[in-house]
Amino acid sequence: MPPGTDDPRKLFILTTVGNHFSLDTPASLSRRPLDNFLDDGNEFLLAVSRHADELHFSNKLESMEGDGRVLVFFKPHPCVVSEENLHRSVLVSSMLESPISTLYQALRQVYGPVLLQDDKWSQSFDSKLQSLLTDLEVGLGSVLRHSTPKDSGKRSLSESDLSSITTPLDEFCFWADVSRSAQHSSERERAAHFTELFTTIEKDYSNLDSFSLVEVQDLIESTRETVDDVWKQNEHAAYPETRMIRLMDVIGGALGRFVQRKLNALRLWEDPYFTVREGLKGGVSVCEQWVAACERLTGQVWKRYSPHPWSGEKHRPQGLESLAQRLEEVAQVRSVCEKLQRLLSGGKQQVSAARVYQPFTGLNPIHYNPYTEPLWRAAVSQFDRLITPAEQEAAGKLKTFIIDAQDSPQQPRTAKNLDRERLSD
Template sequence: MDPDVGDARRTYLVGLLCGLWAPRKTRLSEDKASQQALTQFLDELQCNVLHARLTSGSEEIYLTNTLQDEEGGNNDETAAFLKLQKATPLTPENMSTSVQLTSALQTPLQSLYQTVHQVYAPLLLRDDARASLLSQKLKDVLLELDAGLAGTVLIQGGRDSKKAKAAPSDGSDEGLMSIATMSDEFAYWEAMQDDSRQARRAKKFSAVFDTVHQRFSAPLGDLNVDDMADLLDDASNVADDLWRLDLARDQMYPQRRMDHLLGLVTNAINTFVLAKATTLSGGEKESESNVWQAPFHAVHHVLQQGVILCEKWRNSIESLTGTLWPAHSEHAWEGPMSTQVQRVQLLSARLEQVLRVRTTYEELHALLPSRGGKNQDDELADSCFRPFERLRPLYYNAYTEPAWQRALSEFDRSLTPMETQVAVVLRERLRAVTSKPSAAARLLQRYQHLLQRPTLAQALAGERDALLAQLLVHVDQLDSDFETRKQNKKSGMHVGKTLSSGVDVIVWAHALGRRVGDMQRLARGVLTDLPALPRLSQQCEKLVAKASGLVLDRVRDWQEAMLRALDEDDDNNGGQSLRLRGRLMQIDKQSGDLVVNFSEFLVTLLRDVRQLTELSSQQTAQTGDAWVPTRVRQVAEEAEKYYRFGVTLQKVANFYNSIEAQIIDEQKPMLLDSLLAFEDAVQRPGIAQSHNQKTKSKDVTWANLDECDEYVNQLQTAADRLAAENRRFKRAHEKLGEELLALMDVDLLRYPANWKERWDEIKRSAQLTTRKQDSARTAKWFLYWDHQLYKVLESGYQLGLEMLNENLPEIKEIKTELHFPTASAALASSTSGGSILVLKPPMEELRTTYYKAMKKFVARPTKFGGFANSHVFSA
């Protein structure tokens, strides 16, 4: 019996090799050299290498004890076993710790680079404990080796330098094997600048990449959605610039490499969405699986933005490779558009599927008739999303698509119990909208996703039939309403106060057509299996056709009316009636109001043109100018230039016409300067120099845009100054009233010091407000407030007189005592027949103090000066 049979060491090594090259059914070669090489490696301490080679097209593994590269084996796959401990014999127990397997499945260069870059450099340099064992020189050498290998691999691609002396084409598949990110593409062209034959084009390509180099090289997760959208725009422009560079035909950016570059941007979008998903809160740790646990609104936002970015990039690829580049004769795109269109569509579809899964769960969960606590909700979510726990849902890969589809099927099956409960709730809600067509349409819109699910659609078959019947009734009502309102030209179709009647009808009919079209598309998606659906579709199509016909008819009527008005103006007024002319503003002689000479017709025309331009841009078969004739657009564009002036002037005119009501009569003299300046700006809009150097008034007209701008600014400044000053004085007026009311609450008799302190503060505030005003201009205002102050003082004075005996401060503060007199005084009192008790202080002194305090309080009004009119208080 062969002693090698049953050797666990031999079985271990052969098993590793077979597993390395699975699923190919490989086996160890039976040739003598291979068997001897394996035996020598296992048994001899001095033999440290076992080289394995699997030749192309063969299933046999050949072994040697020397590392050598066969010339004929261009597609050979190799691996090597190395002994980590030379002096230790190999045993079944130490095989896993004493032998290291190193593979070189592509090329030795690729394997070395990936091993250094992905394994040993991070292990030795990122770990502080391991890094401390290396000198700085060794660290620098390792970093230099990593960088050098990276550059060499990028330049040589996936080829073996020993087997091909010429560099591969940068448009070949081999040249793209090592380009996995945009940063790799940048590094490739930077490395190519060292090649004298490629330096010129490489520098040009690198210069074009400078626009996006920094942003693609930084973590994409640090960008917000708007920044990422801008980056996609810039990436599209960069790709276009690369394609159109002025180079020799054989030096231009290769089509295969450009196709790969467009795919790298798609990868960047995927990376961006993954980065945003990992930051969603909801899981125990940052992971893209947070899309199942994070708050729904946050997940919806991330996924929806991802879909928008995919759609944006898809449009860019289609525009570049389907329209622009095929027409570029110097460097035409050959064949169909880029295959990356399909790839970005698949990524977008995956994001939409993830969003649909999460949306379906949230909608079902919200409709559950009996919902438990948070723990039960978490358990339910874990149970439903368990099919996805081993998948990366946001990372699209064609090879993982079958597993993803199986997970979707399992997820749908897990929702069956929830759908059974939700069907009961939906049945009640659908029955509640019986005979309510509008409510039925809204319900269909709200639950469209759930009603498309097979289980719910089957459970609610009767209710869905009733819902379709409601929609038929609703469309009939809309059709009847359309005919009624179409015949009634004077009412019922006004959707905007500032639009003309014709455009009102256009807007209404256009909105009705879109509404019915949306309903038809919604019904086709949700009720597609019902037999009455074709009837609904037919009715919707007829109503949409009617609405569209009315829109086109009224557009033609509006166009004819506008052109007819322009023709009449050309005949009667030299084409100026519909255009701005004459003075900007003038005062009406009858009413005295300030009137702006900006035609209301032009305002309506402007809004009509804007509305029709917007609506026509939504029509796929017409351009934005189709509904607005060129002549009308020219008039509108001219009016548009002056419209902002008209708006400002109208505000000023409204202020001028209502200023009388806004200004307090007593404050008019205080506003005299501002009023005169404003009046002067309104009535004398401009000053010009005559030939004799004397100034004369010159009216500002609509004919000069610069003069209009200057005048409007001047008028606005004067109006703002008057309004600001009026607000300041008005606020001071209101504040003064509030302070005098508060002063009335202070007891003039008991707290005269507090009353005086409050009054002094009020007076200082009023004087501060009018410090820049002449006393003659403030006299009327102060006289008004002196009369109000008189009322405050009178109120306090009368209350004080009524309570004078009880609350006179000077008397209340006196401490009065009764004393027994001395013996001599008592004898004298008894002799004279008087009282034996005496008052201290004496009665005469108390009487004198009382009359003095009373006289002081009674005379207070005669000594009060008020704001500026002391005679008001002395009368």
């Protein structure tokens, strides 16, 4: 609990600030801006930033220095904040890097989808305003892609700044922007050439969710051909290697999230085994296809391309590779349980799916990331302990079956013996 206050209004503000910046708010800190915000109906804003290990409170949104993070509290209407109206009269927003970046991401991830796609709001939102909102998002994205990381407004065409490239569409839009705004004609022509090459797949990545797990494999092949053409073009200055690594990774990220969205419809532990197995198999195939394409291009094809040889190590999108491994492990868990249920049907040791899958309750294995990995490992370990008695009984049954088969005077009708019988006839 932040020291030095028993005022519930200040406690809310200071607790939120401390959690956001992972810092304790010292009791000696001058908080006049905080008092102004809470007690003055004419004061609408409180901005908190971090400089080294100190917090700075202000009633103005000043330059975003320090670590580039600002936490903003603001009022939707003039009022004195009270304990009763606190949660109706104070809005909270965080800002990262720059106001442009924050506004762009808020439109892209929050307000755009709500106002343009949600039936409730889109019907009451004027079509002209919808168009303006879309144009604003596109314009902000363009500014962001051509802004230096620590400058909120200075335009730059640096190809080395990859911070704003988080999806394949970001990369495609980057070159389209350069083709329109670069100062030199050679730069515009080069960017236009890349834009034209990317056009073959841009529409598909804009509508990725319309594909099935099987259909998207054709898109992956088209993507492989496109990035190969981009790398091998020799009409203009070469495509940068670091940028190609980033592009391969963001394509891998887009494909991985696509696979996760498709597989989220499966109930991994309740749906029929065949349904789950085929779904997981399709997801693994998508992941492995793009990983293999990247590895072959950077490890073989481009290494031997003398006009523009790949100089670094072969590249494998690690996130996609790890997701494929997780999906294979899920499939293996289902497969082991399915086989034990068939082997022990009617035996002493019954395999209850509800019991052996209990360790996975509340855990979605499709959501692979370093934070879920320890939970997944712990659940698999517990699953292994639960099925150990069943595996031991199954092993005993198989051993007895093998011994009985060896002791039987009747020769097993193997494929070779059947061939011999047909020949003797």
